[in-house]
Amino acid sequence: MTDTSTNENTHGLPWAGLLALAVAGFVTVLTETVPAGLLPQISNGLDVSQATAGQLVTVYAAGSMLAAIPLTALTRRWPRRPVLLVTILSVVAANAATAASPWFALTFTGRLIAGLGAGLQWAMIAGYAMRMVPEASKGRALAISMGGVPVALAVGVPVGTALGTSIGWRSTFAVMAVLGLVVTAWARAALPPSAAEAAHERVPVKRVLMQPGVAILMLTAFAFEVGHMNMYTYIASFLSSSGLQDRVDVVLLVFGIASITGLWLTGMLIDRHLRAVVLTTFAAFTAAMALLATLGSSPVTTFIAIAVWGTALGAAPTMLQAASARTVGSAMEIAQSMLVTMLNAGMAAGPLLGGALYAAQGTSPLPWTSLAVFAAVLALATATGRTAFPASTTTSDTPANSPAPQEQHADALAAPTSR
Secondary structure, X not given: OOEOXXXXXXXXXXXXXXXXXXXXXXXXXXXXXXXXXXXXHXXXXXXXXXXXXXXXXXXXXXXXXXXHHXXXXXXXXXXXXXXXXXXXXXXXXXXXXXXXXXXXXXXXHHHHHHHHHHHHHHHHHHHHHHHOOOHHHHHHHHHHHOOHHHHHHHHHHHHHHHHHHHHOHHHHHHHHHHHHHHHHHHHHHHOOOEOOOOHHHOOOHHHHXXXXXXXXXXXXXXXXXXXXXXXHOOXXXXXXXXXXXXXXXXXXXXXXXXXXXXXXXXXXXXXXOXXXXXXXXXXXXXXXXXXXXXXXXXXXXXXXXXXXXXXXXXXXXXXXXXXXXXXXXXXXXXXXHHHHHHHHHHHHHHHHHHHHHHHHHOOOHHHHHHHXXXXXHHHHHHHHOOOOOOOOOOOXXXXXXXOOHHHOOOOOOOOOOOO
16 A cells, blocks of 8 residues: 655644544543443433433444444545544534434434444554654554543543533434544544555454464453443442442542553553563553452552553553554454454453342452463563564564565554564
């Protein structure tokens, strides 16, 4: 794939384009999560139950999970910037429809379409960001482009909920639609053109999955999200054991700030120390769950565990995306689409697992279960993950199992050497 990006710019990062990607991600995550804080208002406005209104969150995530791989494969032959802009506009359309729709069915359909666009967008952002910079800066560029996610989770949802309370839920979605239009114009102006993949560069999806390390990476991504969501979904209920049930907002703020810190640290370290970042992150997840499992009745210990957990979460998506791109080289977007699918599958499975445990025994088994999951993930990454999680995101060699030279992009990340 050739493009006219700033790949050769060694004097600084293309901040305007990278921040445009970050804000696009911010709007997309906000669109996905804001309904969770506005369910009473939405259910009253559309004359449905809160349980039914909650399906607006579910259908968005389901659309992302189901669409990522097929839409990425389908659009590989099209220029990338227009495709990315369409994904942003799909989110704009969904928010506009939600703001104006008098019917739940119309709102539901709009959310489904936005979810489809979001799945494709997440598969594209990483590759677009890394094609804009030199090899040695790819990890940092990825961290910047993903910055909108923890910001949306940390401050976006509370602010969106507050706006919904003060100006109404429809106006909140209208504001997000306008913000999406602004981001679309920004991205159109700031992002360099990026050509479609040439026919000989399109590595089949099955072949991508069969590359060394990819299966381990996808299993790790799924398990990580299960371990996280198993606990995070029921964090408000779990906090009652430490007497913090009335300070959920403070706990989540600490979590969000820690996530932003984790993302910043990841951006500083990931290009040269990818494997170390991966192992440290999974060790931090494991330690946080161990603290919550054994000392979760202590408010001080709970806050420490939440901060460690949030820092690890800030690192996790970026390091998984960097490892994915590093592992598959020219098939970067297909691998990212697989990663999006596995993460969304884990996001669906984690609450189901936690819900079953919660219904049976309350919140006490939740941190122990997540501890077991993260310990297993850490062991897997340590013992067998060198092909999935190499030492760095840069390379000076070309492996024997990488795509043939004529199948590689001129600007792609090389696949790892078997170790």
